[in-house]
Amino acid sequence: MARSDRPVAAVDIGGTKIIAAVFDGNGAMLSRIYCLTLAHEGPARVIKRLNQTIDRAIEKAGLQRSRVAGIGVAAAAIIDINRGLVTEAPNLPRWRNVPLPALISGEFNLPVYLLNDASAAALGEHRYGAGRGLNNLIYITVSTGIGGGIIIDGELYNGTDGCAAEIGHMVIMVDGPACNCGRRGCLESLASGTAIGRMAKERLAYGETSIMRALAGNVIEDVTSVTVARAARKGDMLALDVIRTAAGYLGIGLANLVNILNPQMIIIGGGVSSMGAMLLGPARKAIKAHAFKLPASTVRIVRPALGMDAGLSGAAEYARRKGRIAA
Numbered sequence: 001m002a003r004s005d006r007p008v009a010a011v012d013i014g015g016t017k018i019i020a021a022v023f024d025g026n027g028a029m030l031s032r033i034y035c036l037t038l039a040h041e042g043p044a045r046v047i048k049r050l051n052q053t054i055d056r057a058i059e060k061a062g063l064q065r066s067r068v069a070g071i072g073v074a075a076a077a078i079i080d081i082n083r084g085l086v087t088e089a090p091n092l093p094r095w096r097n098v099p100l101p102a103l104i105s106g107e108f109n110l111p112v113y114l115l116n117d118a119s120a121a122a123l124g125e126h127r128y129g130a131g132r133g134l135n136n137l138i139y140i141t142v143s144t145g146i147g148g149g150i151i152i153d154g155e156l157y158n159g160t161d162g163c164a165a166e167i168g169h170m171v172i173m174v175d176g177p178a179c180n181c182g183r184r185g186c187l188e189s190l191a192s193g194t195a196i197g198r199m200a201k202e203r204l205a206y207g208e209t210s211i212m213r214a215l216a217g218n219v220i221e222d223v224t225s226v227t228v229a230r231a232a233r234k235g236d237m238l239a240l241d242v243i244r245t246a247a248g249y250l251g252i253g254l255a256n257l258v259n260i261l262n263p264q265m266i267i268i269g270g271g272v273s274s275m276g277a278m279l280l281g282p283a284r285k286a287i288k289a290h291a292f293k294l295p296a297s298t299v300r301i302v303r304p305a306l307g308m309d310a311g312l313s314g315a316a317e318y319a320r321r322k323g324r325i326a327a
Ligand SMILES: [Zn+2]
Pocket: 168, 169, 179, 180, 181, 182, 183, 184, 186, 188, 189
């Protein structure tokens, strides 16, 4: 059996959860284990927990470590793909130039392949999900933040350092709201779940009428994008307007991508994308308004097919492809 046909492990590390899984040579999931990241404990303890989670996933799949061909690691981070480093990660405090692949590989004695979590999800959706069989697609996750992954000619595009597709940090508004990355006016600061919650709170604080106030128990500070979505589904005008505004910014970001990359499909995932047509309708409109006619009419804007595990599937697929190249 070729090395690439053996099972591979995958792990997805985010600010909240660590999920590890083992997949067989055909991409079917054999086991899945998750635990809390407890990111405030710092890199050393988080990595120990991450290694234990991978170990348990391999054990649950009924495999010896030596049967596993490699480990794909999807991290919510800015990574240096050439030096194998997590350079920084806004949701993982104190992670600065952490040699994560080496720290996992040292434990398991297996090849480890690191990539950004949204890039992993893009690869997962391309191989097994909504983008199967396409050549060019963009995956965007809109949740607390905004991340992205790009497939060009059927392959994941990592860029020179592995930092490509930071779609959330494309600057949409010069001197706009502060962003989690330390800069201003990024798409993430205007169209993420966090941004939607912030805009709603600002407008409520100005005294605008809305059922959001009651939904949050009259505590404006407790309003989140979930409150906004609930109110919007009940027809609340302010909530609908906030979503329309955020979707407009999202659409401008997408229009830029459509003009630059001319993709066949843009897959919009993440918790905020469950707003569905409320978000995607105005975003589609903005693409039409801001992108050239031909690429704007070609691109299909869709929801993901794989849900929460797209990143895991993609990290496994990445390990499989990289292992094949190395073999
Ligand atoms: Zn930013």
